[in-house]
Each structure stands twice: as structure tokens, then as C-alpha cells.
Amino acid sequence: MNLKKLFSLFTILTVSVVLFGQLPKQEVNKGVLKAGFSMADITPSIPVKLYGYASRKTYSEGVHDPLTARAVVFESNGKKILFVSTDIGSYPRDVFPVFQRAIMDRYGLKESEIFLSTIHSHSSPVLSLNPQTGDPNNIQYTKSFQDKLLALVGGAIKNMKPVNIGAGKGSSPVGANRREMMPDGSITLGRNPNGITDKEVLVLKISDTDGKPVGALYDYATHSTSLGPSNMLISGDVLGLSAQFTEKILGKDVVTPVFAGASGNIDPWYRVLPSFNNEPGWVPEPVLLGTLLGEEVVHVFRKIKDIDNPGEIVSDFEVLECPAKITAENKALPDTPATVPVNITVARIGNDIAFVAFSVEMLTEIGMEIKAGSPFRNTFVITHCNGASGYLVPEELYKEGGYEVSTTRFQIGSADMVVKKTLRMLYDL
Numbered sequence: 001m002n003l004k005k006l007f008s009l010f011t012i013l014t015v016s017v018v019l020f021g022q023l024p025k026q027e028v029n030k031g032v033l034k035a036g037f038s039m040a041d042i043t044p045s046i047p048v049k050l051y052g053y054a055s056r057k058t059y060s061e062g063v064h065d066p067l068t069a070r071a072v073v074f075e076s077n078g079k080k081i082l083f084v085s086t087d088i089g090s091y092p093r094d095v096f097p098v099f100q101r102a103i104m105d106r107y108g109l110k111e112s113e114i115f116l117s118t119i120h121s122h123s124s125p126v127l128s129l130n131p132q133t134g135d136p137n138n139i140q141y142t143k144s145f146q147d148k149l150l151a152l153v154g155g156a157i158k159n160m161k162p163v164n165i166g167a168g169k170g171s172s173p174v175g176a177n178r179r180e181m182m183p184d185g186s187i188t189l190g191r192n193p194n195g196i197t198d199k200e201v202l203v204l205k206i207s208d209t210d211g212k213p214v215g216a217l218y219d220y221a222t223h224s225t226s227l228g229p230s231n232m233l234i235s236g237d238v239l240g241l242s243a244q245f246t247e248k249i250l251g252k253d254v255v256t257p258v259f260a261g262a263s264g265n266i267d268p269w270y271r272v273l274p275s276f277n278n279e280p281g282w283v284p285e286p287v288l289l290g291t292l293l294g295e296e297v298v299h300v301f302r303k304i305k306d307i308d309n310p311g312e313i314v315s316d317f318e319v320l321e322c323p324a325k326i327t328a329e330n331k332a333l334p335d336t337p338a339t340v341p342v343n344i345t346v347a348r349i350g351n352d353i354a355f356v357a358f359s360v361e362m363l364t365e366i367g368m369e370i371k372a373g374s375p376f377r378n379t380f381v382i383t384h385c386n387g388a389s390g391y392l393v394p395e396e397l398y399k400e401g402g403y404e405v406s407t408t409r410f411q412i413g414s415a416d417m418v419v420k421k422t423l424r425m426l427y428d429l
């Protein structure tokens, strides 16, 4: 380009900026989307107390399948979002802020750029950093977990390269509504095949610019509780086993972070079994269900052809304070908080793909309402993410009762507040 042409281009740009106050929007936002993946083995090397069932008091007695942490970082125009999927139960209220702060400090990320989630496996270590309440082995595990988490994020950032992405949807019967009605009309934890479930398997395929797949994020609504309190073996349960399957089939170069959708009232079809059944010829149910889900992920993944580089990333984070449930016990306590916080994190990549994440165990009806109201064609609903505030129950179930209703910390009406707030945040992106 000669000097004269360069000068006239400069003049046009200057006039545009003066007339319109800024460069045209598509020029400002047009960035190359990059992504980087990493994985880490987070299987405990010492016996630990296992998450999720209060009746289980002793240490783990071995490992059935290894636990994994998977991370992906997306970047466009210098703006990053980080997703971490970990094969554990949940991030307790005192542990999450420590991990979040460590990631923010080390990598310069904001709250709205971090999606730190778990798959809610009930055959994984309890995380704790509290010497008063935590088991020493679990505290030791949690500290090493934090080191691995930080290295994992650094690895994903280092691996970033230009990518194309595309999304696809499938369906799986692995999850079943667990609110079973007894003859007397009460609701118990069981299997309710006629109850509502979100069967959608949502997959985001990521390939490098030569078309070689490098990763797949996927989202499905089920608890990872095919194993019950008698099981003492470490396992990722259904969701963890599904991710191991997809990586085995798609190849070691493809990392597949898995996210638990709105699954507060959804258990695997076979639930809370005493152990892995090792009878000759029997496929243990956690493996069977993990494979069934994993195969659907692979089916969807292989059908995704239409991929491009959408560029722009936008994200947001808010803490929504919802009214706390008033119970006979907490009514008497003067220092009972009036509200319970819900951490809501939202993001979009381009105009087709959105993520909404919650620090609650959201019942499936709520996630389906958010998906239906979302302005985006593909909305990943991620739960057990960025903290743990317990069950969030739709208003109509309060009168039915049952486990989720009796244990929720939220007052009736909170779910509606979360849905409205989330949709507002999605529209504002």
C-alpha cells in the first residue's frame, strides 16, 4: 500500500470515528476465537471420607475408576471465559471462595469469567479446608486439589489456539425423575418414570482450524448417584464414566468436560446401588449408564458439521439474594440469615451459544423453563457451579413435599426470582 492510499484509509477511519463516536461495532468485536484444553488426574492417593450420604462414616476402600478434572478456556479479543468440570461432589461454601480467589489472582480472571463446576459424584472425596469440621485426610486432599486446579487452568491457557465451534443436540433416557409417589400420597426418593425429565444432551464441538477435533463440552441433567452409601470405592459415577467413554472413543487428543444440568430431582435410572456388580457377564450399572450417555454424546458429536468461528465472548455474574425458608428450628435463632445467595454466571460465545450456571441443585423443571425462555438456540444449564446453596425447587412442588422440598434453604417463590433474573441477564448479554 502506498502512502497516499494509507493516508486516505486513515482519513476514512478518522471520519468514521468522529461521526459515529466509535468504530463500527462488528469491526470492534470481530476477534478470532481461541480455545485451550487441559486435563488432570484428581484421584485421591490416600483414603478419604466420601461425599453425599450422611450415613457413611468410614474411609474409602479403593478406586473403581479414576477421577478427572477437565478445563477449557475460550478467548476472543483478550476476553476469556474458563470452564472447569471436576469429578467430585460439590464445592462447599467455605472452599469455593478460596479456589475462586486463587484462580482470579493467578490468572487475572474476573468472577464473571469463571465457571467452576462439579458433576456431583457421590463416590468422590468431600472437600474441606476447615480443621474444626473437616477430616485431616480430606483437608490434605483439598489442598493438593487446589494446586492441581491452578496448574490445570494454566495448562488450558497455555494450550490456546484458534478454533471453530458448533453445537448439536441429542436425547438420552439415562436420567429418571426420582420423586416417586407412595400409596398414601407422600413423595419418596425412588423412580417415577412418568415424571418430568430433561432428556436433552447438548454438545459443543471444538475443532482446530484444520478441522481436527480438540474437545467437546456436553451437558446432561442427572445426579451422579447410581452408587449408594454402601459403596466405598472412588468413582466418577455416571457422568464421570460417560466422559471417560467419550474420550476413549474420540481419542486422547479430544478432551470432553461434562456438566450436570438441572438435575435436583433427577437420578440415574438405576440409583443408589450397594456396589459395582461383578457377577460374570453383568455390566455394572454405573458403567452401563455412563456408556449409554457417552454413546449419545459421540453420536451428536459426529453429526456436528456446521462449525464456524463466531468470535465475540460476553459474560456476566450476579449474586441474587433469595428469601430463606422459615422453619420451626431457624425461626427461634436470632442470627438466621434472611436470604440465601444464588451465584448466577452467564456467558455467550457468538449469537447461538449461551451458558447459564448456578450455585444450586436446580430441579429439572426450572432448567427447562430457562432453556425455553432463552434467546439463544443452544443454552447450557450448568449446576453445582461456583458454590453450593442447596436445592432450588419450583413453586408447584412445595405443596407435594418430598426430600428436595424438606431440605431446601429457599422460601417458596425463589425459583421464579432466579428464572426471571437469569433470563434478564441472558437478554442483556
Ligand SMILES: [Zn+2]
Pocket: 120, 223, 264, 361
Ligand atoms: Zn444432590
